[in-house]
C-alpha cells in the first residue's frame with residue numbers, strides 16, 4: 295500500500311535513523327497532519343544508528359519549516375530479548391555471510407513482525423491507525439519479513455486482533471534505491487538529500503569514518519554497496535536527463 299485513498303489524518307512512522315526510514319518519515323510528513331515516530335532498541339551491534347535518529351529528529355523541524363508543526367513525540371521501545379534469541383550479524387559480532395537457506399546472516403527473524411506489532415499497540419493508545427515503514431522488496435537482501443504480502447497479511451492479523459482499522463503503509467516497497475534517492479529530492483529537495491547523506495546511517499559495520507558522496511560507511515558491506523550504487527544510479531539518471 296502506498297497511501298492512496300488513506301483516510302487517516304495521522305500516522306506512526308517506524309523510524310530507525312537509516313536512509314529508508316528517513317525518506318519514509320519525510321513522505322509521511324508531507325501527507326499527514328500529525329506524525330509520531332517510534333524506534334526500537336533491540337540490542338543492535340552498533341548504537342550509531344540510534345544516535346543518528348536523534349540528530350535527524352532534532353534537525354527536521356529546524357531545517358524544514360513546512361513539517362515543523364506536524365512532527366510530534368518520539369517513542370523508543372526496548373526489545374532486549376530479540377538479540378538474545380536470534381543469532382544475527384546485526385546483533386552479534388560475527389562476520390556477514392550467506393546462510394544455507396539463501397538469506398544473509400544479517401536477517402533477524404521476526405524483527406519486522408515484532409516492530410509492527412509493537413507499533414500497533416502504541417498506535418492503538420496514541421490513536422494512530424496508519425503505521426508507516428521503510429521496508430522494500432525491490433533492492434533488498436531477500437528478507438522475507440520485508441515483503442508486501444508478509445506485511446499486508448500481518449496488517450490483517452493486527453486489525454482482527456485489535457478490532458481496529460490499521461493500515462500498513464510502505465511507500466518504498468517497489469522502489470529501487472535510486473528511486474528512493476529521487477523520492478527524497480522530490481519531497482524535500484537538496485536539503486533533504488544533504489540531511490540523508492550527512493546524518494542517516496545504513497552501514498552494517500557501524501562505520502562513520504570518511505564521508506563519501508553517498509554518506510558514511512565502510513563502503514563494502516551489503517548495505518553500503520546498495521546505498522552507494524543507488525546514489526550513483528540516481529546521479530547518473532539525472533545527468534542523462536540533463537543531456538537528453
Ligand code: ZN
Nearest residue numbers: 497512515518
Ligand atoms: Zn558498510
